Amino acid sequence: MFTVTLKQSGRRFPVEPGETVLEAAQRAGIALPYSCRAGVCGSCKAILLEGQCQYPRNPPVALSGTSPAQHAVLLCQAVPCGDLLIAAREVTSVEDIARRRLEVVVTEKSALAPDVIGLRLEPAPGETRLNWLPGQYLDVLLEDGRRRPFSIAGGPRADGSIEMHVRHVAGGGFTSWVADGLRVGDRLRLEAPLGTFVPREDSERPMVFMAGGTGFAPVKAIVEHFLALGTRRPIEVYWGARNAADLYLLELARGWERSAHALRFHPVLSDPEQAAASGLRMGLVHEAVLEDLPDLSGHDVYMSGPPAMIDAGRKLFLDAGLPEERLYYDSFDYAPDVLAQILAGRAGLAHA
Numbered sequence: 001m002f003t004v005t006l007k008q009s010g011r012r013f014p015v016e017p018g019e020t021v022l023e024a025a026q027r028a029g030i031a032l033p034y035s036c037r038a039g040v041c042g043s044c045k046a047i048l049l050e051g052q053c054q055y056p057r058n059p060p061v062a063l064s065g066t067s068p069a070q071h072a073v074l075l076c077q078a079v080p081c082g083d084l085l086i087a088a089r090e091v092t093s094v095e096d097i098a099r100r101r102l103e104v105v106v107t108e109k110s111a112l113a114p115d116v117i118g119l120r121l122e123p124a125p126g127e128t129r130l131n132w133l134p135g136q137y138l139d140v141l142l143e144d145g146r147r148r149p150f151s152i153a154g155g156p157r158a159d160g161s162i163e164m165h166v167r168h169v170a171g172g173g174f175t176s177w178v179a180d181g182l183r184v185g186d187r188l189r190l191e192a193p194l195g196t197f198v199p200r201e202d203s204e205r206p207m208v209f210m211a212g213g214t215g216f217a218p219v220k221a222i223v224e225h226f227l228a229l230g231t232r233r234p235i236e237v238y239w240g241a242r243n244a245a246d247l248y249l250l251e252l253a254r255g256w257e258r259s260a261h262a263l264r265f266h267p268v269l270s271d272p273e274q275a276a277a278s279g280l281r282m283g284l285v286h287e288a289v290l291e292d293l294p295d296l297s298g299h300d301v302y303m304s305g306p307p308a309m310i311d312a313g314r315k316l317f318l319d320a321g322l323p324e325e326r327l328y329y330d331s332f333d334y335a336p337d338v339l340a341q342i343l344a345g346r347a348g349l350a351h352a
């Protein structure tokens with residue numbers, strides 16, 4: 001068994017043979033950042049100051065393009081080869097809420113957009129309410145042991161209900177069933193809360209939120225949290241989609257702008273015809289952010305949505321002066337088992 005020491009806090013935890021640093025930290029109740037858990041999004045990136053790791057599961061795709069001199073490591077995939085000293089961001093705010101499994105009942109199902117389904121879930125009789133921080137996600141547990149991650153589209157509510165925005169993915173097993181088969185009254189098994197995309201309240205800096213498609217779900221949760229706190233920090237919310245219909249809660253976001261003086265909302269459409277027809281701004285959402293805010297050095301940035309948008313933000317926002325430790329994100333990648341299969345398929349092709 002090896003020991004990992006976190007440089008900033010000095011906290012230490014043991015790692016079992018074959019365990020990743022992230023799994024061992026979670027077992028020890030220490031929250032390190034993560035999102036995809038498959039090695040592709042980069043949100044678990046840390047700096048290895050001493051020791052060595054290997055990547056026996058998925059290749060560390062998110063480190064491609066990183067110079068070895070930076071000693072970067074992906075905590076969700078790295079398995080220690082000895083004791084380690086690591087510089088990693090700790091997200092202590094999520095440590096107080098233990099994740100657990102529970103059964104829920106679907107109490108509402110609605111079509112938010114042509115391929116986005118809104119769900120409301122409530123704990124099944126006999127289950128206690130779930131607690132979570134705004135922005136966190138849940139895993140739907142499927143019968144064969146696989147999991148499907150979805151953000152919770154709001155903070156905890158007095159009635160214990162949980163809101164989700166599910167995009168129907170072409171060829172996707174679970175989301176196709178949600179679209180066509182799931183009925184009000186059906187039950188789901190969940191594990192939650194998960195993730196470290198949560199409000200950071202130890203800052204007075206202006207905030208930028210960027211959502212792509214259903215990436216609006218956790219952004220909505222975090223923005224509503226800051227508005228409920230009565231924050232005076234300036235907030236810019238960018239929401240990008242292809243069609244106007246995909247901005248499925250446009251009036252809600254416009255309502256934020258009307259009621260909160262410090263908040264400005266920027267809807268952006270990537271389809272030129274749709275943008276012209278609706279009178280909304282045209283372009284890619286990250287480009288809109290950079291056009292308005294070419295210098296991000298004084299901001300905190302939260303982003304969530306499709307991997308391509310997250311990748312662009314990771315590169316270009318840092319180029320615009322944003323310190324990496326003030327970029328918070330959830331990348332809506334496919335579930336870890338699907339990514340592992342896709343990556344294994346690519347590796348197989350490369351060796352063929």
Ligand SMILES: Cc1cc2nc3c(=O)[nH]c(=O)nc-3n(C[C@H](O)[C@H](O)[C@H](O)COP(=O)(O)OP(=O)(O)OC[C@H]3O[C@@H](n4cnc5c(N)ncnc54)[C@H](O)[C@@H]3O)c2cc1C
Nearest residue numbers: 149150151165166167171172173174175214332333335341
């Ligand atoms: C932290 C997090 C939060 C998320 N939150 C949300 C959210 O709030 N709302 C939301 O809409 N989405 C969210 N997502 C994305 C969501 O989890 C996925 O869309 C979902 O897992 C898809 O499940 P599925 O069973 O329908 O699709 P899957 O069956 O997993 O298939 C997904 C796609 O991959 C393809 N595929 C499957 N296996 C292979 C293979 N071996 N090789 C090649 N291609 C393959 C399928 O054809 C399909 O196109 C989130 C993701 C993460 C990581």
Ligand code: FES
Nearest residue numbers: 035037039042076
């Ligand atoms: S790369 Fe590790 S959580 Fe995404």
